[in-house]
Amino acid sequence: MSSPPLRVALVYPPSRTQPHHTPPMGLLMLAAVLERAGHTTGLFDANAVHHRLDSEGVAREVAAFRPDVIGVTLVTPLVQEAYRLAGLLRPLGAPLLAGGPHATLLPEEPLAHGFDAVVVGEGEPVVVQAVEALAGRGARQAVPGLAWRGQAGLVHRNEPPPPPDLDALPWPALHLADPAHYDPAADCVLVMSSRGCPARCAYCAGGLFGRRFRFRSAANVVAELLERHRTLGTRHVLFVDDSMGVNRERLREICRLLVEAGRPVTWQMMTRVDSMDPEQLRLAAAAGCTRIDYGLESGSPETLRRIHKPHTLEMARQVVVDTAAAGIQPYVFFILGFPWEDPPALDETLSLMRFLAPYVENFHPAIASILIPFPGTEIYRDYAGRYGFDGWWLGGRRSYDAPRPATHAYHECVLYRNGAVLDADFFRYPAPVRRKIFEIFRFMYFHNLRGEPLLRRARRKALFDLSVALSHRFPGLERRLFGGLGRLRAA
Ligand code: B12
Numbered sequence: 001m002s003s004p005p006l007r008v009a010l011v012y013p014p015s016r017t018q019p020h021h022t023p024p025m026g027l028l029m030l031a032a033v034l035e036r037a038g039h040t041t042g043l044f045d046a047n048a049v050h051h052r053l054d055s056e057g058v059a060r061e062v063a064a065f066r067p068d069v070i071g072v073t074l075v076t077p078l079v080q081e082a083y084r085l086a087g088l089l090r091p092l093g094a095p096l097l098a099g100g101p102h103a104t105l106l107p108e109e110p111l112a113h114g115f116d117a118v119v120v121g122e123g124e125p126v127v128v129q130a131v132e133a134l135a136g137r138g139a140r141q142a143v144p145g146l147a148w149r150g151q152a153g154l155v156h157r158n159e160p161p162p163p164p165d166l167d168a169l170p171w172p173a174l175h176l177a178d179p180a181h182y183d184p185a186a187d188c189v190l191v192m193s194s195r196g197c198p199a200r201c202a203y204c205a206g207g208l209f210g211r212r213f214r215f216r217s218a219a220n221v222v223a224e225l226l227e228r229h230r231t232l233g234t235r236h237v238l239f240v241d242d243s244m245g246v247n248r249e250r251l252r253e254i255c256r257l258l259v260e261a262g263r264p265v266t267w268q269m270m271t272r273v274d275s276m277d278p279e280q281l282r283l284a285a286a287a288g289c290t291r292i293d294y295g296l297e298s299g300s301p302e303t304l305r306r307i308h309k310p311h312t313l314e315m316a317r318q319v320v321v322d323t324a325a326a327g328i329q330p331y332v333f334f335i336l337g338f339p340w341e342d343p344p345a346l347d348e349t350l351s352l353m354r355f356l357a358p359y360v361e362n363f364h365p366a367i368a369s370i371l372i373p374f375p376g377t378e379i380y381r382d383y384a385g386r387y388g389f390d391g392w393w394l395g396g397r398r399s400y401d402a403p404r405p406a407t408h409a410y411h412e413c414v415l416y417r418n419g420a421v422l423d424a425d426f427f428r429y430p431a432p433v434r435r436k437i438f439e440i441f442r443f444m445y446f447h448n449l450r451g452e453p454l455l456r457r458a459r460r461k462a463l464f465d466l467s468v469a470l471s472h473r474f475p476g477l478e479r480r481l482f483g484g485l486g487r488l489r490a491a
């Protein structure tokens with residue numbers, strides 16, 4: 001490189017509800033590619049768990065870095081704030097480049113909200129060219145996958161590049177993440193071992209990596225794990241692949257290599273129900289796998305069929321039983337409130353949960369347990385018009401990335417934890433459906449209390465039920481009595 005290095009600020013915009021315990025991997029992968037090309041990069045993650053920033057704080061830190069180009073990740077529920085942030089970054093004079101899942105789905109939108117260009121799809125093959133072109137060191141027309149607004153406001157869009165060879169990519173530039181901002185890397189690092197998923201679930205917003213399953217070789221993956229263990233003392237790895245077990249042969253090879261290396265780390269993954277069987281689970285457990293996340297989504301066969309889930313109810317039950325039997329913790333995820341679901345359909349999900357309860361330590365009653373219609377999904381396409389939620393991510397009322405306000409009842413705060421998806425009311429659920437969703441959430445909450453000492457568990461249950469009873473009849477009194485539990489409300 002003959003020109004001086006560029007200074008590139010990589011930004012993850014603020015979420016008001018979800019902190020990052022580990023640094024964002026996508027940005028660190030781009031940073032590694034940019035560093036390899038000789039550029040200087042800085043990571044500005046507004047959600048770092050021990051260094052959370054609002055948009056003003058991000059803009060201040062980015063300004064101090066004096067960037068030549070600023071790259072920003074866009075995920076749908078955070079775009080409104082990201083566009084406000086773009087307004088604060090603009091005066092710095094550095095061109096703004098967007099990328100990530102939302103920018104890929106709707107590349108024209110960021111261009112109308114303060115961004116100069118958008119990278120569509122995976123960033124590694126093009127980020128160096130894109131940044132250089134924005135800094136005036138190349139033609140935008142020559143950057144595959146780039147979208148930008150030219151003269152006369154016309155949007156130009158280049159053909160995307162072929163997907164990258166994953167084994168040839170440098171490993172994430174973890175050294176850019178300030179260790180004081182995150183949980184220790186000795187406790188956990190994120191690793192990506194594959195991209196893409198061949199299924200086509202009707203609600204899935206994971207289209208960025210496409211339907212072709214592409215993967216790093218087992219040797220390359222295990223080398224990264226060993227290196228993290230050696231240099232950072234890492235004891236646990238969280239694989240962020242959409243569905244890590246799709247290629248069984250490769251997963252077996254990863255397990256074999258980890259056993260051979262003396263099982264230096266424990267690990268967890270997300271994968272599809274249909275990718276695991278007892279033999280595969282036994283190998284994974286022997287290689288240090290401690291947890292597997294499964295998207296079961298529903299206990300209703302009709303819903304499973306309508307969302308094109310590649311498993312049946314029987315397969316879901318079996319895999320959870322087999323996983324627990326292998327000594328691995330099964331984590332199960334559900335989505336409640338598909339627009340066709342009535343209380344009997346939701347009861348089928350509750351029955352499945354009751355069946356699974358003895359095998360499952362914790363249900364996950366968090367932000368994503370109620371259906372969110374992400375753009376680009378079949379659900380969005382089929383229902384946006386009918387329920388009037390077109391472009392919801394740009395409007396105020398449905399912005400669910402908001403902590404439960406203190407005005408909510410105690411039981412609502414503990415139940416929905418840090419999410420307000422039910423308030424966003426995408427599908428205008430009738431009262432019986434809302435009641436049933438509430439009942440299921442209550443079931444999950446009570447189940448998750450099982451690990452607590454007996455007395456504390458009894459007290460929490462009693463408080464919860466008292467809050468429910470009071471807030472129905474005397475909401476003012478509930479707020480007065482439970483007002484002192486403000487700290488719990490935010491928990
Ligand atoms: C781990 C994870 C989380 C963790 C993040 C932990 C962390 N420290 O980063 C947690 C649990 C906090 C999380 C939260 C959320 N997540 Co999340 N998450 C993931 C997951 C599983 C992996 C992310 C990852 O590391 N991917 C691997 C890297 C390599 O990919 P990447 O980040 O997309 O980056 C690549 C490209 O997008 C692009 N790129 C990204 N940024 C930029 C910027 C520039 C300038 C350029 C040029 C390119 C570029 O290049 C990168 C390299 O190829 C993905 C699913 C997936 N498999 O990707 C979902 C996913 C990203 N999450 C998603 C969502 C919706 C959320 C939430 C909004 C949840 C919610 N329902 O409200 C919140 C967001 C709030 C927040 N604080 O982040 C969606 C996004 C969909 C969408 N349309 O936006 C995904 C795709 C899951 C899904 N299938 O629905 N998430």
Ligand code: SF4
Nearest residue numbers: 197199200201204242
């Ligand atoms: S199996 Fe998972 S990653 Fe694959 S399409 Fe369905 S929800 Fe998305």
